[in-house]
Each structure stands twice: as C-alpha cells, then as structure tokens.
Amino acid sequence: MLHAGHIPDAVTGARAVPIYQTTSYVFEDTDKAAQLFELKQYGNIYTRINNPTTAVFEERIASLENATGAVATASGMAAQFTTMMTLLNPGDEIVSSSHLYGGTMTQFTHTFKKLGVKAHFVDPTDIENWAAAITPKTRAWYGETIGNPQGSILDLEALADLAHAHNIPLIVDSTFATPYLCRPMDWGADIVVHSATKFIGGHGSSIAGVVLDSGKFDFSSFATIADPDPAYHELKFYETFGHYGFLMKARAVTVRDTGGALSPFNAFLLIQGLETLSVRMDRHVNNALAIAKFLSEHPKVEWVAYAGLPNNRYHALAQKYLPQGAGAVFTFGIKSSNPRRAGKEFIEGLHLFSHLANVGDARSLVIHPGSTTHQQLSDAELEAAGVSAGMIRLSIGLETTEDLLWDLDQSLQATSA
Amino acid sequence: MGPGSELASDIRLNTLLNESDRAKFQDAVMIRKILNTSKTIAIVGLSPNSARASHFVGTYLASEGYRVIPVNPRATEIFGEKAYPDLLSIPFAIDLVDVFRNPDECVDVAKQAVQIRAKAFWLQLRVVNFDAARIAEAGGLQVVMDRCVKMEHGRYTGSLHWVGMNTELISARRGQRYI
Numbered sequence: 248m249l250h251a252g253h254i255p256d257a258v259t260g261a262r263a264v265p266i267y268q269t270t271s272y273v274f275e276d277t278d279k280a281a282q283l284f285e286l287k288q289y290g291n292i293y294t295r296i297n298n299p300t301t302a303v304f305e306e307r308i309a310s311l312e313n314a315t316g317a318v319a320t321a322s323g324m325a326a327q328f329t330t331m332m333t334l335l336n337p338g339d340e341i342v343s344s345s346h347l348y349g350g351t352m353t354q355f356t357h358t359f360k361k362l363g364v365k366a367h368f369v370d371p372t373d374i375e376n377w378a379a380a381i382t383p384k385t386r387a388w389y390g391e392t393i394g395n396p397q398g399s400i401l402d403l404e405a406l407a408d409l410a411h412a413h414n415i416p417l418i419v420d421s422t423f424a425t426p427y428l429c430r431p432m433d434w435g436a437d438i439v440v441h442s443a444t445k446f447i448g449g450h451g452s453s454i455a456g457v458v459l460d461s462g463k464f465d466f467s468s469f470a471t472i473a474d475p476d477p478a479y480h481e482l483k484f485y486e487t488f489g490h491y492g493f494l495m496k497a498r499a500v501t502v503r504d505t506g507g508a509l510s511p512f513n514a515f516l517l518i519q520g521l522e523t524l525s526v527r528m529d530r531h532v533n534n535a536l537a538i539a540k541f542l543s544e545h546p547k548v549e550w551v552a553y554a555g556l557p558n559n560r561y562h563a564l565a566q567k568y569l570p571q572g573a574g575a576v577f578t579f580g581i582k583s584s585n586p587r588r589a590g591k592e593f594i595e596g597l598h599l600f601s602h603l604a605n606v607g608d609a610r611s612l613v614i615h616p617g618s619t620t621h622q623q624l625s626d627a628e629l630e631a632a633g634v635s636a637g638m639i640r641l642s643i644g645l646e647t648t649e650d651l652l653w654d655l656d657q658s659l660q661a662t663s664a
Numbered sequence: 665m666g667p668g669s670e671l672a673s674d675i676r677l678n679t680l681l682n683e684s685d686r687a688k689f690q691d692a693v694m695i696r697k698i699l700n701t702s703k704t705i706a707i708v709g710l711s712p713n714s715a716r717a718s719h720f721v722g723t724y725l726a727s728e729g730y731r732v733i734p735v736n737p738r739a740t741e742i743f744g745e746k747a748y749p750d751l752l753s754i755p756f757a758i759d760l761v762d763v764f765r766n767p768d769e770c771v772d773v774a775k776q777a778v779q780i781r782a783k784a785f786w787l788q789l790r791v792v793n794f795d796a797a798r799i800a801e802a803g804g805l806q807v808v809m810d811r812c813v814k815m816e817h818g819r820y821t822g823s824l825h826w827v828g829m830n831t832e833l834i835s836a837r838r839g840q841r842y843i
Binding site for chain 2: 250251252254255256257260278279282285286287288289290291297299301302305306309310313314315316317318319462475480481482483486487488489490491494495498
C-alpha cells in the first residue's frame with residue numbers, strides 16, 4: 248500500500264508521488280515515436296492512454312490484488328464498460344448476478360442493448376442458475392464480491408471453477424471488499440473491477456475506477472482479443488502480449504477510443520487513499536459490525552442484512568472470503584406499518600449520517616435505495632435485485648462508534664411506528 | 665544476508681515454473697547481468713512479420729542499443745540485419761541466444777548455442793524445455809526460461825511500469841537505471 252508501484256524519483260529524489268499534470272510527452276526522436284505508436288516501445292504518449300502518476304496507482308492496486316497489471320479509468324462505470332467493450336462483440340452475451348448496483352444493471356440492460364450485447368441476470372446465490380443461463384454466445388460472468396445493496400456474498404471459488412469449465416472468464420466487481428478484505432483473484436477470478444471512488448480513494452473526493460487482470464485466462468478463443476485488430480493495424484493482442492494482451496487492448500484500443508481515462512490529479516488522491524487502506528478498513532469494518540449488532544437488537548428494527556452477523560445467511564461465505572470483516576455497507580429495515588414513510592422520517596432525523604448517493608466515504612452515509620440509486624428499476628427488477636420499499640442502506644465511516652450509535656438511536660426513537 | 669546495494673526483488677507472477685525452478689532460471693540478478701553485459705543478441709525464430717511478438721521484441725532490443733541478429737531460415741534480412749538460417753552460420757560472436765521456437769525444437773538450438781560459445785541462453789515466455797536448459801547449462805551458458813527479454817528489460821528500466829504492469833519491484837531507495 249505504501250511502496251509498490253513507486254520508486255523515488257531519480258532526478259529530484261521526491262519521496263511522495265509527483266503529479267504529472269500533463270496531456271502529452273515529448274518524443275525522444277521520430278523512430279522512437281513511431282515505435283511507441285506501434286506499441287513496440289513501452290512509454291508515455293498521451294494521458295488519455297497513460298500517465299506516470301496514474302501508472303503508480305495502477306501498479307500499486309495491481310500489486311494489492313495480485314494482478315498482472317491494471318488500467319485506471321475515469322469511474323467505476325467506465326471500468327466495467329471498458330472491460331466488456333474489450334471482451335465483447337455485438338451478438339455476444341453475458342451472465343450477471345442480479346445483486347448489483349442499480350447503475351450497473353441499467354448499463355448492462357439498456358446501454359449494452361444498443362451495442363447488441365445481451366445480459367442475462369441470475370440470482371447469484373444458487374450456482375445452478377449460472378450454468379443454466381449459459382448459451383453458445385456467453386462470453387463473461389459478472390458479479391459483485393459483496394452485492395449492492397442486499398449484502399449477498401459471491402461464492403467466488405465455486406463460480407470461478409464452473410466458469411472455467413465452460414471457458415468463460417469470471418469478472419468480479421470487488422468495490423465493497425477492497426483488496427484488503429478480499430482478493431478475488433486468489434480464488435480464481437480472472438478480471439477484477441473497482442469503483443475506486445469508494446473505499447480505495449476513501450474520502451469521497453474523486454470519481455475513479457480500475458480494471459485488473461490476473462493474466463491467467465486463456466483468451467485465444469476470444470475474437471476480440473485474439474483476432475487481428477483492424478483498430479490497431481491487424482495486431483493480434485493475445486498472441487503478441489500473452490498474459491497482458493487483454494490489458495493492452497483495454498488501454499490501447501478501448502480507453503483510447505472511448506476516452507474514459509483517469510485524471511492524474513485523481514490518481515494522486517487515490518494513491519493517498521491506498522496508503523491508509525488497511526487502517527481505514529479495519530476501522531470501517533469494526534464500526535460496521537458494532538452498528539449491525541446494535542441495530543439487530545433495537546426494538547424499532549425489523550431486520551439487518553450484514554454478512555458479519557452470525558445469523559446472516561451469507562455468514563459462512565463471509566468467513567471464508569472476508570475473514571477480516573464483511574465490509575462496511577449494509578442494509579436494514581425499520582419496524583413500521585408504513586415502511587416507506589418510516590424510512591423517510593428516519594433519514595430526515597439523522598444528524599451525523601450524510602444523506603447522499605455514495606458509499607465508502609470516511610464519513611458515514613445513508614440512503615433509501617428504492618427512491619434513489621435503484622429508482623430506474625421496475626418493481627419486478629427491484630425485487631430481483633433484493634431491494635424492498637423500506638430498505639435503508641448505511642455506509643459506515645470512521646467516526647467514533649458511540650457517536651454513530653447515538654445518532655441512529657435518536658432518529659429511530661423519533662420514527663413513528 | 666540481504667542483496668547489499670543490489671535491487672532486492674522477488675518476481676513471482678506470470679510463469680509456469682515452480683519456486684525452485686524460478687530461483688534457478690529466473691534469478692533477477694542473473695537476468696540483469698545478462699542484459700547489462702550482452703551486446704549482440706541472436707533471436708532464433710525472429711519473424712519478418714511486424715505484427716508478430718518476436719518482431720516486437722527484436723525492434724525493441726535494437727532500439728535499446730543491442731545488435732539484434734535474426735536467425736530464421738525463411739528470411740534474408742530483417743530490419744537491416746542479414747538473417748542466418750541457424751546459429752552455426754553466424755560468422756561472429758553472439759552474447760545472448762533468445763529463442764522464439766516451440767519447446768520441442770529447443771534442444772537443437774541449445775546444442776548450437778553451446779557450439780558457438782554464446783554466453784547466455786534464453787527461452788521466451790511459455791517456452792519451457794528442461795533438457796535444453798540442462799544442455800546449455802552444461803555448456804557453461806547462463807540460462808533463463810519462461811520470461812520475455814523485452815518485458816525483463818522494461819521491468820528494470822522502468823518502462824514496463826508506465827503501461828500499468830505489476831513489475832513486482834519494491835524499493836524506497838532513490839531510483840536508478842538497473843540496466
């Protein structure tokens with residue numbers, strides 16, 4: 248978290264990572280320039296493709312995830328879009344967990360439809376569902392380590408084994424876990440994506456994403472990676488670059504052409520975030536567990552869905568994949584004859600929890616998914632995504648535990664039954 | 665005992681070799697020594713097709729200042745250098761023999777590398793042949809297996825890092841060129 252990806256600058260000796268706030272880089276000579284454009288030299292061309300500050304973030308997160316490399320993107324949404332646009336052709340299909348961030352579901356359903364890609368959504372908790380949804384066109388499986396918002400835990404090892412038996416790469420969004428709590432590639436995941444906006448940045452200051460590849464999946468049968476690429480003078484990315492063919496294609500073609508590159512300043516802020524990831528995550532999960540226990544015993548609380556609690560249906564999976572803590576985002580429901588109204592009253596009665604559409608800030612956050620993040624979904628889609636009308640989602644921050652308990656308690660007491 | 669002023673590194677990712685074979689055939693100090701002392705590199709299986717991996721590696725090494733000698737019976741000249749049908753036909757000394765061939769062809773190449781008294785024998789990424797390694801080793805050559813010359817050069821000159829790759833190098837010392 249502190250050293251990987253950055254060796255102090257040879258010329259200045261600067262210890263912190265310098266911010267290379269530049270669009271472009273002067274070439275050594277015309278031959279080297281031509282070779283850079285042909286990808287025969289590694290080097291900096293243009294910040295839409297790579298940048299020395301961003302490269303530190305990329306290598307550092309790759310080191311933390313045990314990945315062969317990484318491509319940073321402007322947002323988490325851009326990270327998953329970059330991944331899919333690199334892997335898929337029109338007519339291809341993906342199978343995805345339905346326990347997803349609402350924005351991801353919308354991207355997969357509607358934006359991908361425009362590109363000729365069909366997404367099949369399955370209840371991720373029954374492994375049979377994944378295999379049953381495979382068609383000859385299936386090119387990827389996708390799920391979240393900790394599903395947003397219902398807090399289900401993906402059975403990574405079983406899913407990876409089954410995906411590989413069908414020659415399908417397993418893509419995991421590990422935003423809620425961070426590489427400190429879980430490294431999906433150690434369980435067989437092939438590609439990991441993050442919304443680095445959340446716990447990685449950690450301070451609610453920067454929108455960012457990242458795509459990581461284990462380098463282990465055999466993409467030789469994937470037309471998009473293995474066939475001669477007309478967008479790059481007939482280069483065969485997989486044959487030429489092997490274990491980093493996917494990432495080179497993602498960087499040199501997908502991000503180059505779709506433009507979702509990370510800014511160097513945001514990369515710097517993410518690097519600052521990563522330096523304290525372990526100490527912050529310990530505090531996030533300790534606070535989250537204390538609050539989940541408190542709520543589960545509170546007379547005004549109907550249910551709490553946190554895999555860190557022993558009675559949760561995902562507790563065994565959480566112990567296997569997230570032994571240091573089941574994350575710091577979870578949901579609960581208020582005991583009320585009118586849960587929608589009670590949810591509204593509860594949120595409006597809070598003093599310390601910020602009501603906004605984000606998670607993974609240093610500060611504690613609260614939201615009502617049914618009316619915000621998941622509002623584009625139909626009732627049926629809401630149900631499939633496990634979002635109930637009165638569900639409240641909390642993202643537990645780094646405040647003193649007692650202060651958070653006080654705030655939740657006073658607002659629950661004031662909420663009408 | 666630490667590595668002293670040498671860069672400490674443990675490169676574990678992206679190889680088919682186990683830990684003891686990695687220590688033997690991918691030792692970081694040996695790799696840097698080969699890249700620092702070699703001047704002339706024969707690439708066996710260098711393709712004239714500019715889209716092939718071997719061509720990428722050859723172009724890169726030539727632009728980094730090495731003299732790259734193509735060994736390919738089906739080529740006459742590749743980027744300005746005369747191509748030879750095999751190692752034995754090269755009329756001058758070769759420091760490093762870099763091999764882009766199927767593993768089952770590597771024993772013959774190893775025998776030739778010994779015969780021409782090359783100093784090092786390098787089998788590219790995913791080219792693994794322990795018999796070939798043993799022959800080259802017995803002939804006094806340093807042997808690298810299942811690594812890419814270009815990637816290793818880029819790892820220690822810092823350029824591999826620029827494309828977001830995990831170089832697995834960690835150091836708080838002031839940066840320097842290790843190659």
